[in-house]
Amino acid sequence: MSEKKFPMPDEIKAEQLEDRPGREYKMETQPIYDDKDYKGYDRLKGKTAIITGGDSGIGRAVSIAYAKEGANVVIVYKEENQDSKDTVKAMSKYTDTSKILQIAGDIGDPEFSKEIVKKTLEKFGSIDILVNNAAEQHPQDIITDIDNEQLERTFKTNFFGVFYLVREAVPHMKENASIINTSSVTAYDGNPQLLDYSSTKGAMTSFTRSLAIQLAEKRIRVNQVAPGPIWTPLIPSTFGKDNVENFGADTLMGRAGQPLELAEAYVFLAWHNASSYITGQTIHINGGKIVNG
Structure with a gap:
C-alpha cells in the first residue's frame, strides 16, 4: 500500500444522510476504499468469496481488495443499487466483470440465504470465503426507547x-475455507447509545469462537475483525451532527479509520497460505x- 494521508475530523464534513444504513454515493466526504497504486498479487486466485x-x-x-487478488466476488446488498x-x-479496473455477481435482498430473511448460496454455486461452483459484514444500527439514549421492532430488526x-x-x-465449504465476521469495538468496550447493536456484536464474537471450535x-477457519470508528455511510446516516464532526477524534490516532485500512486484514484471514x-x-x-480478547 502506498503511503497515504487520511483525513482528520476537521476535514470531514459533518453531513447527515436521511436513508439508513446510508448511501455512499450521496456522501460529500467520500470514504477512502481503494489504493489505486496497489494492484494485488493473485493471493485469492480461483477462490470464490x-x-x-x-x-x-x-x-x-x-x-475491491479481493478482486485485486483474483477472487470471484459475490456482492450481497439490500437495496443500495447505485x-x-x-x-x-x-472492481472492474482490476478484474473481469464475469468474476463479479451482485445479489440484492434482506439478509435477515432465512430464505434469502438459500438464494445467495444457490446463485453463488450456479455461477462459480464453490464457496471458499464467506465475509459476514452487513449491519445496521439505530442509536438510542436509553433502553426504554428501543422498541421490540428495532431490537428484532x-x-x-x-x-x-x-x-x-x-x-x-458451510455444507458447501471445503478444507482450507475461511469465514470472516465483522464484529466491533463496541462488543468489547460497550456503547451507551448502541445497546442493541453492541449486543449483536457481542453475540457475533461468541459465535465466532464457538463456530471455530465446531x-x-x-x-474451516473462523475469525473476525473488530473495527473501531470507521468512516462509512453508516455514520452520517445514524448519528447526529455533533457526533459526526468529532467522529474518531477520541482515538490514539486522533481520527476515524478509513475502509481501505481494514481491507488487508480480510485478505490476510482469507489467504490460507498466510493464516x-x-x-x-x-x-x-x-x-x-x-481491549481484552
Whole structure:
C-alpha cells in the first residue's frame, strides 16, 4: 500500500444522510476504499468469496481488495443499487466483470440465504470465503426507547442473518475455507447509545469462537475483525451532527479509520497460505484502543 494521508475530523464534513444504513454515493466526504497504486498479487486466485454489505463502506473496500487478488466476488446488498454499481465499476479496473455477481435482498430473511448460496454455486461452483459484514444500527439514549421492532430488526440483520448464511454455506465449504465476521469495538468496550447493536456484536464474537471450535475438524477457519470508528455511510446516516464532526477524534490516532485500512486484514484471514494456523481469533483495527480478547 502506498503511503497515504487520511483525513482528520476537521476535514470531514459533518453531513447527515436521511436513508439508513446510508448511501455512499450521496456522501460529500467520500470514504477512502481503494489504493489505486496497489494492484494485488493473485493471493485469492480461483477462490470464490461472498461478502454481505459488499456494496459500500468496509464491504466495498474488501470487495475491491479481493478482486485485486483474483477472487470471484459475490456482492450481497439490500437495496443500495447505485452503491453496488459504483463498487462493481471500481472492481472492474482490476478484474473481469464475469468474476463479479451482485445479489440484492434482506439478509435477515432465512430464505434469502438459500438464494445467495444457490446463485453463488450456479455461477462459480464453490464457496471458499464467506465475509459476514452487513449491519445496521439505530442509536438510542436509553433502553426504554428501543422498541421490540428495532431490537428484532437489529438482531435479524446483524446476527440472525450471519447464522442463516453460515448454516447454508458451510455444507458447501471445503478444507482450507475461511469465514470472516465483522464484529466491533463496541462488543468489547460497550456503547451507551448502541445497546442493541453492541449486543449483536457481542453475540457475533461468541459465535465466532464457538463456530471455530465446531469447524476445526473440517479445517474451516473462523475469525473476525473488530473495527473501531470507521468512516462509512453508516455514520452520517445514524448519528447526529455533533457526533459526526468529532467522529474518531477520541482515538490514539486522533481520527476515524478509513475502509481501505481494514481491507488487508480480510485478505490476510482469507489467504490460507498466510493464516492457516489462525482460527477463533479477532483482529482489532480501532485506532489504538487496547481491549481484552
